[in-house]
Amino acid sequence: MCGITGWVSFDRDLTRELETLDAMTRTMACRGPDAAGTWVERHAALGHRRLAVIDLPGGKQPMSVRTPDGEVSLVYSGEAYNFVELRDELVKRGERFTTSSDTEVVLRGYLRWGAAVAEHLNGMYAFAIWDARVRKLVMIRDRLGIKPLYYYRTHDGVLFGSEPKAILANPLAKRSVDADGLREVLAYSFTPGHAVWSDMHQVEPGTVVTVDADGLRERTYWRLETRPHTDDLDTTVGRVRELLDDTVRRQLVADVPRCVLLSGGIDSGTLTALAAKHLGDERVRTFAVDFMGQAENFKPDELRDTPDAPYILDVAEHVGSEHADIVLDPQTLADPEVRRAALVARDLPIGLGDMDFSLYLLFKEIRQRSTVALSGESADEIFGGYKHMHIPQIQQARAFPWIAVSVGPFDKDATGVNPELLAGLRLEEYRLDQYDSAVAQVERLDTDDDFEHRMRIMIHLHLTRFMRSLLDRKDRLSMAVGLEVRVPFCDHRLVDYVYNAPWSLKTYDGHEKSLLRGAVKDMLPDSVAWRPKSPYPSTQDPYYARELQRQAIRLLTDPDNDVFQLIDQDWLNAAATLEPAAIGRVTRLGLERTLDLAMWLDIYRPELKLP
Structure with missing residues (x-):
């Protein structure tokens, strides 16, 4: 896993821009702590930071x-899980290799197939x-959007990078955010x-972007396609098990220590059990996050009925994993340096607060003991696991379902934002336009009744929008500490297959995630196989909420702070002086957003183009 960046310019000599290339590459140091490299010719410059996982010297x-x-x-970030088979195929076609790395497989695959190499990759x-033979840059992103890639068009070419910060390190990129941003x-x-x-874009998942002297073009090589599902229940359950088994086997390949992120749910439990099977005599290592005092003092809330700890223990004992809990205290969670x-x-003020901070701290601790971790991310989007997916209204x-739901980590009313700004942004109109645009992309089978089509829309929205945001979150927070997180549920073969299974199969046992449960329940303790969905944990310690208020009060002592272009100062004053017991979920989200925005403005100094 790595961080990549680069610059293509058809009008200037980039051999004179080494200092800028180095600055862009340095921003990716967290993604690649093991090595750095740059390459430059007159019209193209490439930068790379490496996290060594496969073929460490080569x-x-x-x-x-x-x-x-x-x-x-080539500059490459990621893993091609089928690189051994591809290398064998390329050798048969006459290619000769000098390393054992998947990077060289991708490069020589490009020499053989051009941009169509993407269609051969599983990963x-x-x-x-940069293809100097035709003076062309080719940028390619995986099918599901697991690995990020951004670009910024210039008057004579393009800047690109794994993260916006790499692009923003180039003086040609303007640090501005407009109303749409x-x-x-x-x-x-x-x-x-x-x-x-502003003017920055992501390479969309499953897309090839080419840049040459004639301009920029995009081509989609993979998308979700609607097709009839002809397998019966037993065949479908068996196929899901087969795909998961093969995917976990492939994703355990590494020349560095591996582990599984364990949360006590069916998703991570499945990966832990399959990993234990494939590792054989090598004991699987598992890690979980917890909060000081949470297990003893847990109180059911809108999102979570039970604490994770007992279920994590059930899985760890069931498979015999080498398990460690990473227990976080509220003081560390609330530390402004952790927020920074x-x-x-993430480069952006997302406002998820302790759910981001605890994930970052978990990854930071795991990185001391492992370099690769398997995560159960995306099973809910694929198999229909969210509670809100099953609510008729x-x-x-x-x-968007994650906004229509009345509880969750997102604040649909943008609590605390300046009312005049909200009026100018017209968020509801924007959301509705985006929703209608997303729904229009969902193909309908002639055999789909209205309900089946609605549920296909539900899954499609989660896979093409919501899931991508969670994958970006996991990538950014893990790579910030040099940890590679792999997501087996995002194998495109599995996603494509389950997407087309009808909703009646996805819920055949009367519960969410029926197909996943049917495929793996024999490998799990019953307590976990039948546990209802429980979201990523959040601290319930009152200290954390009080600390948010104290930091908000300190912010209020600077009434000229730029954040008050965006945040209602009167609202913040009221929220900061509430009795801590009166701070509900929405107010807490507003406080998190305020503190994020203030710090983001201080770090990035963007030019805000307000409506």
């Missing part, structure tokens, strides 16, 4: 191959190739390709 980048017609150079990846921060519509920063680290990791709502 996978150095940028990697180049000289051909009779010119050099072809998570984002890479860029603010809408994206506040509306939670997760518009494909949108990067929040998470904001720098939300199933029929003309709104």
Whole structure:
């Protein structure tokens, strides 16, 4: 896993821009702590930071191959889980390899198939190739959007990077955010390709972007496609088990220590059990996050009926894992330096507060003991695991389901934001436009009745919008500490297969995630196999809420702070002086947003183009 960046310019000599290239590359140091490399010619410059996972001595980048017609150079982030099979196929076709790395497989695959190499890959990846033979940059992102890749068009080319910070390190990139960027921060519509920063874009999942002297072009090589599902229940359950088994086997391949993130739910339990099976005599290592005093003092709330700890223990004992709990105290969670680290990791003021901070601290601790972790991310989006997916009013709502639901980590009313700004942003109109645009992309089978089509829309929205936001969160917070997190549920074969299974199969046993449970319940303790969905944990310690208030009060002592262009000062004053017991979920989200925005403005100094 790595961080990549680069610059293509058809009008200037980039061999004179090494200092800027180095600055762009340094911003990716957290993603690649093991090695750094740059490559430059007159019209193209590539930068790379490496986290060594496979072929530790042989996978150095940028990697180049000289051909009779010119050099072809690659910077690559990710893992191709089928690289061994692809290398064997390429050898049979006449390619010769000098390393054992998947990076060289991707590069030589490009030499053989061009940009169509993407269609041969199974994995998570984002890479860029400068093909000097035709003076063209090729940028490719994996099918589900697991690995990030951004670009920024200039008057004579393009800047690109794994994260916006790499692009913003180039003086050509303007640090500005316009009204649509603010809408994206506040509306939670997760518009494909949108990067929040003005004139910056994401390479969309399953997409090839090419840049040459004639301009920029996009081509989609994979998307969710609607097709009839002809397998019966037993066959479907068996196929899900087969795909999961193969995917976990592939994703355990690494030349560094591995582990599984364990939360006490069926998703992470499945990966733990399958990993234990494939590792054989090697004991699987598991890690979980917890909060000081949470297990003893847990109180059911709107989102969580039970604490995670007992279920985590059930799985660990069931499979015999080498388990460790990472227990966090509220003082550390509330430390402004932890907030700063998470904001720098994500580049944006997302406002999820302790759910981001605890994930960052969990990854930081795991990185001391492992380099690769498997995560159960995305099973809910694929198998229909969220509680709100099963509520009739939300199933029929003309709104993004994660916003239509009355509880959750997102504040649909943007509590605390300046009322005049909210009026100018017209968030509800923006959300509705985005929703209608997203729904229009969902294909309908002639055999789908209205309900089946609505549930296909529900899953499609989660897979193409909501899931991408969670994958970005996990990538950024893990790579900020140099930890590679793999997400087996995002194998495109599994996603494609389960997407087309009808809702009646996804709920055949009367519960959420029926297909997953049917496929793996024999490997899990009953307590976990039948446990209802419980979201990522959040601290219930009153100290944390009080500390949010104290930091808000300190912010109020500076009435000229730029954050008050965005936040209602009177609201913040009222929220900061509430009795802590009166701070509900929505007020707490508003406080988190305020503190995030204030710190983000201080770190990035963006030019805000308000409506």
